[in-house]
Amino acid sequence: MKRVALILAAMxxxxxxxxxxxxxxxxxxxxxxxxxxxxxxxxxDSGAELIVLNYWATFCAPCxxxxxxxxxxxxxxxxxxxxxxxxxIDNASKLSLIKSIxxxxxxxYPILYGLDAQFDGQSIIGLPVxxxxxxxxxxxxxxxxxxxxxxxxxxxxxxxxxESGFGNAGEESALESSYYSxxxxxxxxxxxxxxxxxxxxxxGEYYFNGEGYPPLKLELQELDGIKFTPRLLEAxxxxxxxxxxxxxxxxKSSESDSFSVEGHLSLIACxxxxxNMVNEAIQLRLNF
Amino acid sequence: xxxxxxxxxxxxxxxxAFLMNSDIAVIFRMFVERRALISQSPxxxxxxxxxxxxxxxxxxxxxxxxxxxxxxxxxxxKLKFKERINAAGLYIIGFLFxxxxxxxxLFCGWLCPFGLLQDLLAKVTxxxxxxxxxxxxxxxxxxxxxxxxxxxxxMDIRYSAPWFCKMxxxxxxxxxxxxxxxxxxxLREGIGIxxxxxxxxxxxxxxxxxxxxxxxxxxxxxxxxxWGLFNRFSLxxxxxxxxxxxxxxxxxxxxxxxxxxxxxxxxxECIRCLECLKGCPVSSxxxxxxxxxxxxxxxxxxxxM
Numbered sequence: 001m002k003r004v005a006l007i008l009a010a011m012x013x014x015x016x017x018x019x020x021x022x023x024x025x026x027x028x029x030x031x032x033x034x035x036x037x038x039x040x041x042x043x044x045d046s047g048a049e050l051i052v053l054n055y056w057a058t059f060c061a062p063c064x065x066x067x068x069x070x071x072x073x074x075x076x077x078x079x080x081x082x083x084x085x086x087x088x089i090d091n092a093s094k095l096s097l098i099k100s101i102x103x104x105x106x107x108x109y110p111i112l113y114g115l116d117a118q119f120d121g122q123s124i125i126g127l128p129v130x131x132x133x134x135x136x137x138x139x140x141x142x143x144x145x146x147x148x149x150x151x152x153x154x155x156x157x158x159x160x161x162x163e164s165g166f167g168n169a170g171e172e173s174a175l176e177s178s179y180y181s182x183x184x185x186x187x188x189x190x191x192x193x194x195x196x197x198x199x200x201x202x203x204g205e206y207y208f209n210g211e212g213y214p215p216l217k218l219e220l221q222e223l224d225g226i227k228f229t230p231r232l233l234e235a236x237x238x239x240x241x242x243x244x245x246x247x248x249x250x251x252k253s254s255e256s257d258s259f260s261v262e263g264h265l266s267l268i269a270c271x272x273x274x275x276n277m278v279n280e281a282i283q284l285r286l287n288f
Numbered sequence: 289x290x291x292x293x294x295x296x297x298x299x300x301x302x303x304x305a306f307l308m309n310s311d312i313a314v315i316f317r318m319f320v321e322r323r324a325l326i327s328q329s330p331x332x333x334x335x336x337x338x339x340x341x342x343x344x345x346x347x348x349x350x351x352x353x354x355x356x357x358x359x360x361x362x363x364x365x366k367l368k369f370k371e372r373i374n375a376a377g378l379y380i381i382g383f384l385f386x387x388x389x390x391x392x393x394l395f396c397g398w399l400c401p402f403g404l405l406q407d408l409l410a411k412v413t414x415x416x417x418x419x420x421x422x423x424x425x426x427x428x429x430x431x432x433x434x435x436x437x438x439x440x441x442x443m444d445i446r447y448s449a450p451w452f453c454k455m456x457x458x459x460x461x462x463x464x465x466x467x468x469x470x471x472x473x474x475l476r477e478g479i480g481i482x483x484x485x486x487x488x489x490x491x492x493x494x495x496x497x498x499x500x501x502x503x504x505x506x507x508x509x510x511x512x513x514x515w516g517l518f519n520r521f522s523l524x525x526x527x528x529x530x531x532x533x534x535x536x537x538x539x540x541x542x543x544x545x546x547x548x549x550x551x552x553x554x555x556x557e558c559i560r561c562l563e564c565l566k567g568c569p570v571s572s573x574x575x576x577x578x579x580x581x582x583x584x585x586x587x588x589x590x591x592x593m
């Protein structure tokens with residue numbers, strides 16, 4: 001008899017635990033009819049640090065599966081100013097179905113419905129599509145296809161770090177010669193990942209590697225503690241007064257915060273009359 | 289007139305295959321933009337009478353079998369949430385029944401692009417072994433279980449459940465899965481067990497095409513399974529003039545589906561390719577609507593043979 005009582009008590013306690021867990025989750029689902037309206041209007045007023053705008057539809061099964069992960073994302077990052085916004089392209093007449101589905105999936109973020117299958121003029125063909133948008137309304141990334149929770153978590157964390165201004169985001173340095181101007185800047189993406197943006201501009205009347213010439217190359221040396229992807233940058237050519245940009249993903253595994261990176265630039269700078277071969281070593285100063 | 293058309297059957301098949309997949313620009317765009325794209329043609333809301341995967345990048349019509357499975361999914365979801373169901377499924381079923389009652393499995397023989405592929409591959413070896421009955425009956429399992437029962441009874445709204453498309457269809461794997469995966473890196477990351485299962489099925493079938501002609505049609509195609517049931521009753525049927533027939537059995541040797549043509553010309557296996565008609569040295573076989581006065585009979589009466 002005592003044993004039965006103990007078991008019953010244990011079961012009651014366990015059941016009780018589950019109940020209170022459910023009460024702690026705040027159900028913040030709001031539904032807004034946005035037929036004929038612009039999503040941007042809603043985003044402007046949100047006041048969030050980072051918005052995860054997720055396009056879905058009641059007939060899209062992978063979207064619905066993703067929304068479960070997005071709800072989990074919303075609860076994890078609510079205190080950090082992250083707002084997940086659902087954007088349903090279903091017709092407004094589907095409201096009660098949207099409500100039922102949102103309820104079933106446990107959605108805890110606002111949903112706009114009745115929207116067109118487009119955002120900022122870009123058409124949306126496949127679903128789901130997710131946009132990461134910062135405080136200023138700039139689209140940081142567009143993700144097509146369904147993703148899982150760990151993907152969203154990693155992205156949100158890196159965007160939050162970026163937005164809070166870690167490191168020397170956007171500080172520019174430049175190398176000048178009589179033929180070219182090479183400027184570069186380093187941007188932090190997450191703990192050990194950075195993005196190096198390089199811009200090559202011909203000086204004056206020059207253009208680089210026109211028709212018939214081999215491609216121009218910029219090679220970054222291999223270094224211990226840093227990984228460049230890609231390390232060898234190529235381009236067919238640059239026209240007069242043109243601009244060539246490259247983006248290099250940088251992974252830093254060393255403790256050091258300042259690196260001097262050797263590189264090799266080879267190009268052919270031409271004017272209307274003559275051409276010059278440029279084959280020189282360059283040095284980039286990277287401050288992480 | 290029909291005899292003339294039959295000589296150009298390959299051209300007719302090629303024409304339909306092209307027409308149903310004519311949005312070729314999408315294929316180029318897909319590889320340039322390195323992401324999965326499929327045609328946005330407004331024609332895609334209409335079903336075509338063949339296994340022409342909706343997700344093939346250049347397809348301009350919808351596969352009726354695929355559409356049916358999605359409708360069953362939707363039906364289950366709508367019933368679960370007590371929402372109004374849409375009648376699209378009735379159009380699809382009606383369309384399939386109409387095709388079947390008109391001409392049975394004719395579209396299999398003349399229009400289906402995947403059928404065309406099998407016909408072309410069979411020309412390489414010209415071998416055509418008959419498959420055991422149990423394998424041939426699998427197509428009904430394919431139809432009943434994977435097209436009807438499973439899509440209807442999947443309760444979870446988060447899972448796309450067109451089970452035939454998802455687990456079996458080799459036409460989809462070849463014309464849609466392959467190009468989309470080649471173009472889109474994001475999709476490649478999502479490769480899972482179903483990709484491997486479908487890939488294996490496609491590979492096995494590709495080998496079997498060289499050994500037994502139209503082996504997919506014989507063993508797995510749910511569309512053919514459904515239409516085959518109409519062969520016996522369709523408006524247009526095969527008929528054999530028993531008087532002129534010499535019993536040389538050439539028709540049975542030619543038959544792509546290994547049918548005993550003389551015994552059962554309107555068998556549910558028959559894809560109405562009409563090659564038996566073309567090959568008959570005394571032109572005893574005809575395909576058309578029954579005329580009262582003729583002495584051709586569709587099936588032998590008990591007294592004969």
